[in-house]
Amino acid sequence: MSILREIGAHYSPDSGTVFTVWAPKAKKVEVVLHKPEPIQISLQHEAMGYWTGLSEFATPGTRYTFVLDGETERPDPASQHQPDGVHKPSAIVDHHTFTWTDKKWKNLPLHEYIIYELHVGTFTKAGTFDAMIEHLPELKELGITAIEIMPVAQFPGSRNWGYDGVFPFAVQNSYGGPEGLKKLVNACHAQGLAVIMDVVYNHMGPEGNYLNDFGPYFTDKYKTPWGTALNFDDNYADPVRNFFFQNALMWLRDYHIDALRLDAVHAIYDMGAKHFLEELQEHVKELETQLDRNFIHIAESDLNDVRLINPTECGGYGLDAQWSDDFHHVVHAMFTGEQDGYYVGFGKPEQLTKVMQRAFVYDGLYSEHRHRTFGNSTEHNKAEQFVVCSQNHDQVGNRMLGERLSELVDFETLKVIAGLVILSPFQPMLFMGEEYAEQNPFLYFVSHSDKDLIEAVRKGRHDEFSAFAWQGEAPDPQSKDTFERSKLTRSYTSNPKQNQLREYYKRLIQIRKTTRCLAKPDKSKLIARIDETDQVLHLIHRAAEPYAYALFNLSDTEQTTRLLQPDEAHGNWKTLLTSAAEEWGGSGSSQPELLEQKAEITLPPKSVLILVQ
Missing domain, CATH: 2.60.40.1180 (Golgi alpha-mannosidase II)
Incomplete structure (x- = not known):
């Protein structure tokens, strides 16, 4: 296991702020404190291309930038706060002052997770962490035990799913920044809710991405669906790996996050002797020992490969759980009749029994969609190692019109589908609004400032839908109206039929929790x-x-x-x-x-x- 190196700006009330940045090819690096009178501090060059320095003038809230070779001025790649957006200076964060009240909180065991995936910007009218807090009792009353927050790492503008983040350590300013997230997590723990943070370690967004100015964070050895791959196994890979290890530890340590949902791990390319995910798990285990806390890692993967969740002593990466796309695809295809795109080959009755028992349909079978044999066996894996759903941000939001299941099937079928998810042996996940058949769509939205990038996003969305037989015109991702249309209405409070569905979900969850064989199911x-x-x-x-x-x-x-x-x-x-x-x-x-x-x-x-x- 590699030795970790602290990066970014770390403030101590006793000594000031230590700045550390990785810039292996720079000849000179300075930090500029944006005080009324700017203060420029030269950093000392250390091993492996790191530069570091201490300033007693750098206090919480101080804006700062790094200057490379006297010419290129940029925000901190490991910035923990971008109060004025992705193109402006970073700000120092003090993690010593927040008053946590969750000392008695213990993370729930994985088999007790009943997950509610949500997007901060569309979960409430205000779209902030603070606004979410008043709705936590509703989720608790529904029976939810863990919320999964779509990525909050700083992205350009104020509207984004979060997967275009460019400052992985910085909490989105328009949501409420670092302080707002801490308040939310603290409030969740007070309600008995665990918090899962969605993190993206497979690519970086385009606008505001200044990493290449500092060092070889990317490699041309591989390509992801979203562009150049992050450098986890090429020359200079160690500091890149350190960058993301430190990011994971920050969420768990400084924000009291209970679990990480790792986005699209199939696009984390690493052919080294120890895979990035395996080493990540090792560092987190070390943090568990230091803090006497338990953390959970849930992977999203397109591979149907149990190596992700198998123990390291058996050649696995040791993660705790992974999503099952097969479960979603079988259920969706059966009840909607859709058979195009990645739904090809799904929807057969015998697949439903198989996916209920094994989580995967394709566990070494030939896939018509992929035109190859795909997946491996889940026989030796526990049921709790798989997260299942009938809707999520991808499966709804990546439809041309963002329709939820409530627009595709009738009311009685919604209840059948809810039963399949919640009464499966796996860990159920609901997508926000699903429990009462929210009528608003969940659409794809961005708020970029680069005109060429905006047009590229529009074209990319159009091309993505070509494999499906969907009719209509895709809403403009850049439009504010697209974002506003995606907000929850909570119409169940005035719609009796929707309230009946929500009460039905509540009863299903209660049955799962209080019936011994369902509370800790065994798929075998x-x-x-x-x-x-x-x-x-x-x-x-x-x-x-x-x-x-x-x-x-x-x-x-x-x-x-x-x-x-x-x-x-x-x-x-x-x-x-x-x-x-x-x-x-x-x-x-x-x-x-x-x-x-x-x-x-x-x-x-x-x-x-x-x-x-």
Whole structure:
């Protein structure tokens, strides 16, 4: 494991601020303090191309820049605050003054995570961390245990998904900056909510990206879908790796973040002896020991490769969990009928049973979409190592018109899909507004200042949609209206039907939490069967007694089926929930409260029935 080097501006009340920047090819580096009278300080050259210096005049809030070879003046690559945007000076942050009240907080175990993905700018009308705090009790009451925040690293302008960030250490100024994020995390912990931060270590955004002025942060050896790859294994790679290791540690240590969601790790290219992700995990484990805290890493990956989550002693990278795109694609294709783009090959009934038991459909099978054999087996991995959803920022926002499932399927089908996600053995994730069928779309939006870049983004979005049969004209990503249209309305407070759906989600989550075999599921002890004739899916959770039995009528018509009987099961089944009940906005159900083993049962169209022993 490499030795870490502190970078950026680190303030100490006793001694002032130490500045450290990596610029291996510079002959001279200075830091300029933007006081009423500018103060220029020469930095000392140290090993591996680092430059460092101490100033007692640099205090919290002081603006500063680095000057390379007396000519090029730039913000700090490791800036922790860009109060005036990506092109202006950096500002010193003091991490000693915030009053944390979460000393008794302990991160939840992964199997208790019920995740709610959100975007700060569109989660509330104001679009700030402070505005989010008043809505945390709503999420707690819904049953959410962890919020996942889309990236907040400083990006250009005030409107962006966050994946175009160019200052990974700086908290977006328009959201409330470092202080605002700390207040939010502190408030989450007071509500018993864990906080997952979405971080991007596979590329950097274009506007305001000054890293090349400092050193070889990028390599031409590889290309990502978003441009040049970060340099994790080429010449000068060690300080680049250090840059991102330090970034991860900062979120966990200074902002009390509980987990990191690592964006698109398949685009983190590293052919070295120890992969970046494996070493990242080692440094985080060391921080866990120092702080006596537990941290979680969740990867987004396009590879269906369990090497990410396998233990390092078994040749893996040791991450805790990864997203399952296959789960989303099977569910989406089955209920929408979409079969173009990456949905090619998905949507078959037998795939639903497989993905419920294994998280992946393509685990060494030939993929029609990819035109190659794809994925590997999840047989030896725990259910909690996979995060599943029916909607997320990518799958909604990367549609041409940003439609949510509520625009693509009917109300009863929404309830069936919710049951599939929440009653799966995996860690469920909801996308903001899903729980009440938010009608506003979630669109792609930016606020760049470079006209050529704006046109490139527009063209790129148009080209991206060419593989799909979507009709219409894509909204302009640069338009403020596109951003405003993506904000949540929370219309469930005035719409009875939406409120019924939200209450249904709440009940599903409660059932998951309070039923032993669902609270900590075991996919190896899950029975999943589907009768393709009547389109009824049977799920029996047997991780602990009492067993839970969920039946899903996936068809448009009433179906009669017979209950399966696990060999070791005994006693009758008691009804916990039927989605067709009037209280959940259904047409009503005459479902008996008790059912015998192997009983014949009639299920309403598009419905869910949950039983317990």
